[in-house]
Amino acid sequence: MATQDIIARSATTTPSSSVRHVDEVAKLIDVSKCIGCKACQVACSEWNELRDEVGHNHGTYESPADLSSESWTLMRFAEHEDEAGKLEWLIRKDGCMHCAEPGCLAACPSPGAIVQYANGIVDFNQDHCIGCGYCITGCPFDVPRISQKDNKAYKCTLCSDRVGVGQEPACVKTCPTGAIVFGTKDDMKEHAAERIVDLKSRGYENAGLYDPAGVGGTHVMYVLHHADSPTLYSGLPANPSISPMVQVWKGVAKPLGLLALGATALVGFLHYLRVGRNVVEEDEPVTVGEAETVVHKVDPSVHEFDPKAPR
Amino acid sequence: MKHDIQRYGAGDRTNHWLVALLFILAGLSGLALFHPALFWLTHLFGGGPWTRILHPIMGVAMFVLFAWLVLRFIGHNMIDANDRKWLSQIGDVVNNHEEMLPPVGRYNGGQKLLFWVLLLCMLVLLVTGVVIWREYFSHLFGIELIRLSVLLHALAAFVLIASIIIHVYAGIWVKGSMGAMLTGWVSRGWARKHHAQWYKEQVSKQEQKP
Amino acid sequence: MTNHWTDIKNADLVLIMGGNAAEAHPCGFKWVTEAKAHNNAKLIVVDPRFTRSASVADLYAPIRTGTDIAFLGGLIYYLIENDKYQHEYVRNYTDVSFIVREGYDFEAGFFSGYDEAKRGYPDKSGWGYEIGEDGYAVVDPTLSHPRCVFNLLKKHYSRYTPDMVSSICGTPKAQMLQVWDTIAETSAPGKVMTIMYALGWTQHSTGSQMIRTGAMLQLLLGNMGMPGGGMNALRGHSNIQGLTDLGLLSNLLPGYLTLPSDAEQDYAAYIAKRASKPLRPGQLSYWQNYEKFHVSLMKAWYGKNVSAENNWGYDWLPKLDAPAPGYDVLKVFDMMYQGQVNGYFCQGFNPIASFPNKAKVGAALAKLKYLVIMDPLATETSEFWRNVDEFNAVDTASIQTEVFRLPTSCFAEEDGSLVNSGRWLQWHWKGAEPPGQARTDIAIMSGLYHRLRTMYAQDGGKFPDPILNLDWPYLQPDEPSPEEVAKEYSGKALTDLNDPATGALLVKGGEQLAGFAQLRADGSTASGCWLFCGSWTQQGNQMARRDNADPYGIGQTLGWAWSWPANRRILYNRASADVSGKPWEGLKKPLVFWNGKSWTGADVPDFKADSPPDAGMNPFIMNPEGVARFFAVDKMAEGPFPEHYEPFETPIGRNPLHPDDPRVTSNPAARVFKGDMELFGTAEEFPYAATTYRLTEHFHFWTKHCRLNAIVQPEQFVEISEVLAKQLGIGVGDRVKVSSNRGYIKAVAVVTKRLKPLTVDGKTVHQVGIPLHWGFSGLTRNGYLTNTLTPFVGDANTQTPEFKSFLVNVEKA
Secondary structure, three states, X not given: OHHHHEEEEOOOOOOOOOOOOOOXXXXXXXXXXXXXOOHHHHHHHHHOOOOOOOOOOOOOOOOOOOOEOOEOOEEEEEEEEOOOOOEEEEEEEEOXXXXXXXXXXXXXXXXXXXXXXXXXXXXXXXXXXXXXXXXHHHOXXXXXXXXXXXXXXXXXXXXXXXXXXXXXXXXXXXXXXXXXXXXXXXXXXXXXXXXXXXXXXXXXXXXXXXXXXXXXXXXXXEEXXXXXXXXXOOOOOXXXXXXXXXXXXXXXXXXXXXXXXXXXXXXXXXXXXXOOOEOOOOOOOOOOOHHHHHHHOOOHHHHOOOOOOOO | OOOOEEOOOHHHHHHHHHHXXXXXXXXXXXXXXXXXXXXXXXXXXXXHHHHHHHHHHHHHHHHHHHHHHHHHHHHHHOOOHHHHHHHHOHHHHHOOOHHHOOOOOOOOHHHHHHHHHHHHHHHHHHHHHHHOOOOXXXXXXXXXXXXXXXXXXXXXXXXXXXXXXXHHHHHHHEOOHHHHHHHOEEOHHHHHHHOXXXXXXXXXXXXXXX | OOOOOHHHHHOOXXXXXXXOHHHHOOOOOHHHHHHHHHOOOEEEEEEOOXXXXXXXXXXXXXXXXXXXXXXXXXXXXXXXXXXXXXXXXXXXXXXXXXXXXXXXXXXXXXXXXXXXXXXXXXXXXXXXXXXXXXXXXXXXXXXXXXXXXXXXXXXXXXXXXXXXXXXXHOOOHHHHHHHHHHHHHHHOOOOOEEEEEOHHHHOOOOHHHHHHHHHHHHHHOOOOOOOOOOEEEOOOOOOHHHHXXXXXXXXXXXXXXEOOEOOOOOHHHHHHHHXXXXXXXXXXXXXHHXXXXXXXXXXXXXXHHOOHHHHHHHHHOOOEOOOOOOOOHHHHHHHHHOOOOOEEEEEXXXXXXXXXXXXXXXXXXXXXXXXXXXXXXXXXXXXOOOOEHHHEOOXXXXXXXXXXXXXXXXXXXXXXXXXXXXXXEEEEOOOOOOOOOOEOHHHHHHHHHHHHHHXXXXXXXXOOHHHHOOOOOOOOOOOOOHHHHHHHHHOXXXXXXXXXXXXXXXXXXXXXXXXXXXXOOOOOEEOOOHHHOOOEEOOEEHXXXXXXXXXXXXXXXXXXXXXXXXXXXXXOHHHHEOOOOOEOOOOOOOOEEEOOOOEEEOOOOOOOOOOOHHHXXXXXXXXXXXXXXXXXXXXXXXXXXXXXXXXXXXXXXXXXXXOOOHHHOEOOOOOOXXXXXXXXXXXOOOOEEEEEEOOOOOOOOOHHHOHHHHHHOOOOEEEEEHHHHHHHOOOOOOEEEEEEOOEEEEEEEEEEOOOOOEEEOOEXXXXXEEEOOOOOOOOOOOOOOHHHOOOOOEOOOOOOEOOOOEEEEEEEO
């Protein structure tokens, strides 16, 4: 029963079923081994039966031009020359990072449209998706995309269907150079550590693991030659976190907002109880000054009869 | 009540109540998407996707109709020294000590403040609403602007709803107010008591009539 | 490949040059990442472009396209001068001590015997060893003789100084020396470099010599026959290795047996010439067995119809009336262009896309009476007559060629074997039924055969014998099964085979043979391709084996599929051990060694198994010398030592090695057809050096018919440097027109830092990169056939076209 593995559920304020313990999984993308062949892109499309448009070349190797509801992963190519003039072609597989603290899930207003499994996979349930796009707003990595066809949000599922039956994601299965590997998060960290030692021995002093703490770590991690400047890799965020604006919006604002509105109504009710209504006494004595004006200056309209006037 | 004074024409009343209706719809649908505890409200609109589809349309309609109200009443809502004095004596207001307050025109300081608050909220809701209207417009804007917009949208909605609660309660509290917006007419006493200055103007205006 | 894909993981250093393995061979490239990750290997990429291979390299050096001989020749001299070569290996396992004949000479760019009128060397008499009175080649183990190969080699490359090489190649000297020094480290006996190359070396007018220079480098470093070493040609099609193995080139017979020439009407002389006797005492000279292979082939083809009496059907073999390599496709298409060809069967080939100068190929096809296309796809060639706007602007009405399209199954729709780059024959099983009316190539060819045979039988003809006498023993004559054909290639005993010494029964008549050692020249064995003999034994289909057990931990997996020859994974593997038969000192894991009684190890020894090291037999048993050749004797068209010649379209207009003689600017022995020389452009008009290549997202002109590939690389583009783009006012994603003297294409500009202007011969040379995959059919956006631009000239030996180096102009479209 997959539902026993759900540890977090969008727009849900009570704990989800989470009695079953499973190891956290992770996909490790070793950028230093990646040759940008796009086999992962094609495998993803094949397994998930996605067919994006045949687009255009926009003057780069990146095709399609961006992630879409029908391209859940994309190789991004960045040419970088360091101060010494050494050229590097940094190729990064972009896609959902499966954050431990997913911004999409936090932002989603529809109960159960986004779930997080105990193994760390963050999955969209399009059946519950209402198409508002709040997940995009919440995502620190700009990953989810709304389909033009059905107005539902889509992104990498980490092949939760494959992982659920003990297989690796399709991209991992197809990667020809072993740049993408999959296993428990602990094993992947261990593997990454070995890779980092190798990279350091090759002169990449700042080689390191990208598992950003700002989102509680991710279940898709990178080995980077330049872990000190992730932005070199086509703008991989250096310190991703759920935007403070989103945190306020989907954090304190929700309960406080409702509380304050309730309180406003309550104050009104109490006022009604304690102070009472403000009623016009028709025989109220005319106050001095103001009353004089009224009395002495006879208003002809007072004597007028308006047939339309309600009686 | 042949001594009554007309406060609102049929057009204004219709408009007001349409805005009110749209406010309730947009507000409920907005609240449905704001807090999980209220997600059930989406059922009022045919489910989540329909709520997502209808909310911005209702919001825009509300704004358009509200804009008409604004044009109609903006002249009456300029805040002056009297209003500021009125507002500074808010304690007397809530305790029904109207006798302590300066004479009030067509609208009191609180109503005028509400007017401007509503206008500001509506503008913010419109602008931010367009920015976060994913289906048609969001692709035109950067993610940071969208994030700011969702927050401001929620904030403006909160202020708007709170203001409307106050507005509604004021209508209940000040007897005759609700009738004014329902029937268009107020009693002379009501006018004299709550809007003395306006009452005077009305009286003098009617004197000038043939 | 002398080695194989998996073996790359044993390398200490990987040199990718003349290829882009990460791009074109991503699956095989995994072994490079293995070598890096688990063998601490370094990767060097030398390429005109900073490629996807370069993106994961430890060292990258740019090079001007077509100048690899200079780069490697300079390195050879650098290694000799700096004493960075594997002395013991070079002295014992190569021909450095052999004395070259007096007639040999190299002067001002020409080797001895040049004939300008014939554009070649009809007289190669000087290109050989001095033969002593004992019939053996004369050697000088002290290497002091001025005409010993070592001294000639040194002298030949002494002109290739670092400055000269840097000036020719445009490689900045510091980068070049860094690469050279890193490569030099593998001259230590136990250190191994592998060279991975592909069409970036093959497709030049000097392509064969480029590859030879690489092989010479590997010999100098002692890297041939070593695990993790060798010369590794990465084949461009999954079964192009099988194509050459089975002799589909017009001058070859299966198993690299050669077709006789017109002058060779005598069978005994034909065999004698090929069954070369050892050139040194105690050597094996394996080609002495040539007749066994030849007779077994003829028995496989003609069965009972051939015997010693009719010279095994020698008269039925065609005799080549054209100089080597005979009727190569360039020549055939030139003949077609001249109107000398009526009909053309085009099987699994898309010449209008894959051949140079599209205009000429298109015009040639239009002169045919009929064209038969056998292909799974609607290729451009099958629609060469269709007007597709600017992409194929032909006048359809004026083309009278009748085109027959016979849809065939593709590899995934049939059983069979593929030979990979590493010479593995891997059996594969049908994954789906062919669609529609598609039929297998075997069925179509069988149908053709039966109809031809019937016509010959009924109507006679000039020479019906080769057709009428063919043996056709298949269960289903209309469509022989792949299993039957595979068994035929492997071979069987026709009668009981007994051990000649003991008389013991070895193989029963009718049984499959265990290997080519069992082949005989007396007609008692049949084998359709001696190299494949043993791939289907009496034990069954060896190609279908899938046991990846690796008992020595060195990746040789002898139980996985089957590798020619004799399931041997690394050729010349005897050379992985020193003269005494012990693995070279420092080698991490032994490959093949002498255990005191026989040769053994992780691989099938490429040697006479019971010949002890002190018997003096040398590792290169296919050469009559027993050793490997630096000096190519008469085997190459343009000389025994590779010499740098410029591409036929050179951006600098002269050969810096021979600046004053335009005759040796480009390869003086390369064939140029009438009319094509005039179509070569000059740097004045077409200033930029262009090169064509593949992208990883596509496979040639096939995958543009596949939606997923089309999505990931949808539209034709060219690559230019940021510097050139700025000069020409071209922005990222602009459309540009790229023209050569033969036509133009238009494409999107990818402006990149990965191409840099180079300083060559004192000038700035810009290079333009032109990927090749687009055309006027398929699911990608329509594009121009890249070969609209390329020159109609080939390598002097193989006639492989010079797709990699030509001149273009670039302008904003």
